[in-house]
Amino acid sequence: MALACSGAPARAQTPEEVVQQVVKSAPFTAVEAFIRADQDRFVRDLIELTEVPAPPFKEQARAAAFQKLLSRDGLTNVEMDGEGNVMGLYPGSGAAASPRPILVISAHLDTVFPEGTDVRVKREGTILRAPGVGDDTRGLALLLALVRTMKEGGFQTQHDVLFVGNVGEEGEGDLRGIKFLLDKGKYKDRIKKMLVIDGNESNGITNGGVGSKRYRVTFKGPGGHSYGAFGIVNPAYAMAGAIARLSRIKVPAAPKTTYSIGVVRGGTSVNSIPFEVDMDVDMRSESCAELKKVDTQFLALLAEAVAEENAARSTKEGPIKADPKVIGERPCGETPKDSSIVRVAAAAITAFDMTPTYHISSTDANVPMSLGIPAITIGRGGPGGRTHSLDEWTDVQPAANIVNIQRALALLLAADRVP
Numbered sequence: 001m002a003l004a005c006s007g008a009p010a011r012a013q014t015p016e017e018v019v020q021q022v023v024k025s026a027p028f029t030a031v032e033a034f035i036r037a038d039q040d041r042f043v044r045d046l047i048e049l050t051e052v053p054a055p056p057f058k059e060q061a062r063a064a065a066f067q068k069l070l071s072r073d074g075l076t077n078v079e080m081d082g083e084g085n086v087m088g089l090y091p092g093s094g095a096a097a098s099p100r101p102i103l104v105i106s107a108h109l110d111t112v113f114p115e116g117t118d119v120r121v122k123r124e125g126t127i128l129r130a131p132g133v134g135d136d137t138r139g140l141a142l143l144l145a146l147v148r149t150m151k152e153g154g155f156q157t158q159h160d161v162l163f164v165g166n167v168g169e170e171g172e173g174d175l176r177g178i179k180f181l182l183d184k185g186k187y188k189d190r191i192k193k194m195l196v197i198d199g200n201e202s203n204g205i206t207n208g209g210v211g212s213k214r215y216r217v218t219f220k221g222p223g224g225h226s227y228g229a230f231g232i233v234n235p236a237y238a239m240a241g242a243i244a245r246l247s248r249i250k251v252p253a254a255p256k257t258t259y260s261i262g263v264v265r266g267g268t269s270v271n272s273i274p275f276e277v278d279m280d281v282d283m284r285s286e287s288c289a290e291l292k293k294v295d296t297q298f299l300a301l302l303a304e305a306v307a308e309e310n311a312a313r314s315t316k317e318g319p320i321k322a323d324p325k326v327i328g329e330r331p332c333g334e335t336p337k338d339s340s341i342v343r344v345a346a347a348a349i350t351a352f353d354m355t356p357t358y359h360i361s362s363t364d365a366n367v368p369m370s371l372g373i374p375a376i377t378i379g380r381g382g383p384g385g386r387t388h389s390l391d392e393w394t395d396v397q398p399a400a401n402i403v404n405i406q407r408a409l410a411l412l413l414a415a416d417r418v419p
Contacts, residue, residue: 012419015340019347019414028410031153035405038148039398042405043128045069046141046396047121050133055117059084059109059167066109066140066165073147075163083167083180084109090150090161092416101192103159103416105146106364107139107380108169108177108198112388126397134394135387139197139380140165145405146412157416162187169198169364172214174328178364182371193341193415194375196365200384200394201357202404205345206377208360209369210256211291211332212284217242217302217324219266222317223275233313235277236266238320241305243279249297255286256360257294280327286360288332299324330362333369340418341374348411352403378411379404 013021022028049069054062067086071078075088086109092100111132113119121130143163150161166177182188199206219235219242243261251257259282266277283298285291302322310319335342337358346356361377368375381404384394 015343015414015418016347018417019344019351019410022413022417023351023410027153027155028413031149031409032402032406034152035145035149035402036398038145039401041148042141042145042401043396045144046133046138047128049140050121050128050130050137051119053113053115053117053119054109054111054132055113055115056110056171056173057168058115062109063165063167069144070147070163073144074151075147081180081185083177085167085177085181085185086165088163090147090157090163092158092160093156099190100158100160102162102187102190103157103412104162104164104181104191104194105143105412106164106166106178106194106196107143108136108364109140109165109167110170110173111135111137112170117390127393127395129391129393131390131392134200134380134382134384134392136169136198136380138382138384138394142197142380142405142408146409149405149409155413157413159192159416160190161412161416162191166364172328175330175364175367178367182367182373191368191373194365194368194373195412195415196363196375196377197380197408198363198377199361199379200382200387201379202381202407203349203354204357204359204379205342205349206359206361206363206365207335207337207342208286209331209333209366210284210286210360210362211288211366212282212328212330212362213291213295213326214283214328215281215298215324216278216327217281217322218276218278219306219320219322220276221274221320224273224317226271226273229273229317231314232273232317233309233315233320234273235320236274237312238305238309238322239264239277239279241308242302242322245301245305246281246298249294249301251285251294252290255290257285257287257290259283259294259298284362285332291332330366331370333366335369335374335376339374341376341415344414344418345376345378345411348407348414351410352407378408
């Protein structure tokens with residue numbers, strides 16, 4: 001069933017008008033009954049997927065489970081790519097281009113929780129509690145609900161819509177799933193727009209990407225006995241000097257720019273001068289220019305700290321060296337507020353009596369934003385809380401969830417239609 005205008009409009013419709021046309025259409029109104037009847041399946045899917053562990057870099061079991069559900073719900077070309085992303089196509093019927101352009105809608109498979117975490121779901125009325133039940137398993141359940149609803153309503157799209165459960169969003173995953181999809185994936189040259197589902201806020205629009213750069217810096221030296229070799233260079237002192245220098249870097253409050261030493265390691269015993277120590281460093285900014293600036297300062301201060309230690313103590317057994325290795329790099333980017341996809345999202349939120357809020361954050365949308373592909377992140381619904389904790393929770397109260405699915409559907413259908 002197509003959503004088509006009657007007659008030829010004298011001008012192109014605005015994004016806001018497209019949203020209104022979608023939500024007032026007969027197919028959209030009619031499908032509400034299906035969404036209501038499908039609520040129990042939404043909850044079953046959410047519980048089933050939550051109870052399949054998906055630790056960082058070990059998402060395979062959940063990916064396999066999600067792949068079966070995508071096939072069950074009738075997508076075509078359901079498959080797992082070389083990085084572990086799972087995807088399926090909702091074929092478009094728009095005229096012209098062959099092959100058709102693709103609109104991606106995605107949610108991430110991975111959680112922050114290590115192997116062995118108890119992920120069994122505890123239910124208290126409409127509240128579900130379990131590690132990862134919200135972030136981002138609820139997003140996966142929302143994808144499945146959208147597939148079923150679109151098929152039930154017979155909605156036709158101009159784009160091919162690619163539903164993706166991607167790996168590598170959390171922690172040191174470094175957005176590897178979406179990077180692969182857009183850089184090496186089979187559809188990379190056809191992807192023209194992207195909607196990411198993440199976060200609890202139903203009225204939130206993330207249209208800016210916080211960039212980050214992460215290093216593991218290893219300081220090496222000759223090592224020796226703490227008493228017998230006293231006086232030779234010590235890599236721990238060089239690392240301490242680097243940490244002290246980093247703590248004194250001045251960064252702007254706006255655009256917000258941050259840095260942190262998250263982990264320090266090394267040494268063999270209390271009575272040994274270590275031969276190796278290392279630290280993990282995280283730097284972030286809303287501004288690409290400011291991120292580059294703090295990165296440059298950091299690399300310079302490493303060299304200063306090493307030179308200072310080599311000058312302060314004996315290098316007769318060998319000097320201190322520092323080896324900074326990049327362990328994570330999330331690109332920054334922005335989809336402007338006046339772009340069609342952001343205006344569509346705002347109009348879809350407003351259409352369901354909510355006020356849109358705008359955010360800059362670090363999500364899978366960073367990658368397409370950095371490539372100039374119109375992209376935003378929208379909320380998976382809720383409410384929910386205690387994200388990344390063992391008592392994480394999400395509320396699947398039916399009335400609110402029905403509205404959440406309707407909002408996401410309206411956004412998806414309208415995003416498909418606007419240029």
